[in-house]
Amino acid sequence: MTKTISDLSPKKILIRSTNWIGDAIMTTPAVRTIRENFPAAEITILAYPWVADIFKGCPHVDRVMLYEKKGRHKGLAGMWRLGRELAAQRFDMAILLQNAFSAALLALLAGIPVRAGYRRDGRGLLLTHGVSIRKSTRERHQVYYYQEMLKDLGLMCGPQELFLALPDAANNWARDFLAAKAKRVVVGLNPGAAYGPAKRWPAERYAGLAKRLAEELGATLLVFGTEADGEAAAEISAAAPGQVHDLTGKTSLAQAMALIGLCDAFVTNDSGLMHVAAAQKTPLVAIFGSTDAVATGPFAPKVEVVNKHLPCSPCMKTHCPQNDFACMLEIGVDEVYAATYKLLVSED
Incomplete structure (x- = not known):
């Protein structure tokens, strides 16, 4: 299977958000890019409660789903529970902005057939579409880190500009x-x-x-x-x-x-x-x-x-x-x- 996801037509996409406020803000150009490449898809972003507000007013996602790591999704049993909850949503594709092994494992547990992201933290075998980090990306602002991943996955990248929309x-x-x-x-x-x-x-x-x-x-x-x-x-x-x-x-x-x-x-x-x-x-x-x-x-x-x-x-x-x-x-x-x-x- 090639690493390109641009020729796919997913109906339901799960984006795994990064875990901290600053990192989540820096992914907003990438979230916009995903929406622009898959305008007809229903996009859900999975985020910890302390960063969820960043996406609740975002027009580029349809839904924010909470990963309650300190509550009902705590530990291995909680991850399994979350995996079952995600499986019930029948996502076609997961795009993992978070780098951890656990993010790829969760997408696998959820039965998501297309799992895309950086090959990091020993998770390469869990990804169906994995890309490596370019050396030049390591020397640039972190905004480019997420956008370059999507580019190497075959997507057309939108503006390199942060985005934040808040509820009225x-x-x-x-x-x-x-x-x-x-x-x-x-x-x-x-x-x-x-x-x-x-x-x-x-x-x-x-x-x-x-x-x-x-x-x-x-x-x-x-x-x-x-x-x-x-x-x-x-x-x-x-x-x-x-x-x-x-x-x-x-x-x-x-x-x-x-x-x-x-x-x-x-x-x-x-x-x-x-x-x-x-x-x-x-x-x-x-x-x-x-x-x-x-x-x-x-x-x-x-x-x-x-x-x-x-x-x-x-x-x-x-x-x-x-x-x-x-x-x-x-x-x-x-x-x-x-x-x-x-x-x-x-x-x-």
Whole structure:
């Protein structure tokens, strides 16, 4: 069997989403490509609950199906249960944007006859249509990683542009929130980041930035993140009393994404919400240290990347091997303020 799927005419396609917010956002051009190549197919995307909101308003998919890995689909028994649920849907094709062996195994358990994706994680024999990663793809932005896979599977790729459509309820909520709370300039701050402290610019510097934005520009500051970022949010709030709204752990993902889309600027560490801002073309300042801005930086037009380019970075570690976090600590408040101000005053 050839690796090309372009000459097939599936009636029902299952897309296996990636597992994290940022990765899921970076797959949106690929999801659009799948829809454009199979316009008559019914497309379902299988996603973890914490990324499902990214696709609930997406016109390129017909349905979002939840993979409740921490609930009813937990463990091997849960995977078997999910496999049976998928089998009942009688999918013709599975396109696996997620790279794991388990994604291919699940498609096999579901009896999906066409299973396409990268030959990775030892799953090549489980795929009916597998492709290898090009060396050149490894050296480009991750958006191309997913699109190149589809190209090598024989599909015509659409625009290399992130896409995010949100439900009306979330957009309406965000507009009402800002109408009641915001004054003048609205700047979002995202002090958190998953995978350890090496990706996080210190909370006290976010606080210093908030103080300057509030005092010099009269800005309203919105602090985004999970409950785990509450301590950082409290420090930021204390620096600009009355002008900071702590939203950490207080919104749904859809509500947070809608608010980010309405910000005049967004200052963030390398994180999932950084990609949310990029997808909505919100002007953003992205602070990089331990990770690779070429591979996973914001894929958007109005971006200021602040990065010291130290010899030790990007180390891709969760904790600083030198234990001094120099790549973050050498970035001062003045530098980030200047980058933010530049975006706020620049004209399109």
